[in-house]
Amino acid sequence: MAFAGTTQKCMSCDKTVYLVDKLTADNRVYHKGCFRCHHCKGTLK
Numbered sequence: 848m849a850f851a852g853t854t855q856k857c858m859s860c861d862k863t864v865y866l867v868d869k870l871t872a873d874n875r876v877y878h879k880g881c882f883r884c885h886h887c888k889g890t891l892k
Contacts, residue, residue: 855869857878857881858876858881859877859878859881859882860878864876868880870882
Protein backbone atom coordinates (compact mmCIF):
# COMPACT_ATOMS: atom_id res chain seq x y z
CA MET A 848 0.00 0.00 0.00
CA ALA A 849 1.50 3.34 -1.05
CA PHE A 850 1.16 6.54 0.93
CA ALA A 851 0.94 10.03 -0.57
CA GLY A 852 4.33 11.55 -1.27
CA THR A 853 6.25 8.27 -1.17
CA THR A 854 7.69 8.72 -4.66
CA GLN A 855 9.61 11.90 -3.81
CA LYS A 856 13.25 11.67 -2.72
CA CYS A 857 15.17 14.14 -0.55
CA MET A 858 17.81 16.07 -2.52
CA SER A 859 20.18 15.83 0.45
CA CYS A 860 19.97 12.19 1.60
CA ASP A 861 18.12 10.57 -1.36
CA LYS A 862 15.63 8.83 0.95
CA THR A 863 11.83 8.90 0.61
CA VAL A 864 10.17 12.07 1.87
CA TYR A 865 6.72 11.70 3.44
CA LEU A 866 4.24 14.57 3.44
CA VAL A 867 4.54 15.19 7.20
CA ASP A 868 8.32 15.76 6.92
CA LYS A 869 8.39 17.51 3.51
CA LEU A 870 10.03 20.87 2.87
CA THR A 871 10.21 22.32 -0.65
CA ALA A 872 12.74 24.97 -1.68
CA ASP A 873 13.42 26.08 -5.25
CA ASN A 874 11.23 23.20 -6.52
CA ARG A 875 13.45 20.67 -4.71
CA VAL A 876 12.21 18.36 -1.96
CA TYR A 877 14.00 17.85 1.37
CA HIS A 878 13.30 16.35 4.78
CA LYS A 879 12.89 19.16 7.31
CA GLY A 880 16.01 17.92 9.12
CA CYS A 881 18.07 17.64 5.93
CA PHE A 882 17.56 21.25 4.83
CA ARG A 883 20.79 22.71 6.24
CA CYS A 884 23.25 25.51 5.64
CA HIS A 885 26.32 24.26 3.74
CA HIS A 886 28.56 26.67 5.69
CA CYS A 887 27.56 26.12 9.35
CA LYS A 888 25.44 22.93 8.99
CA GLY A 889 22.61 24.62 10.92
CA THR A 890 19.04 23.54 10.17
CA LEU A 891 17.11 26.04 8.06
CA LYS A 892 13.36 26.67 8.03
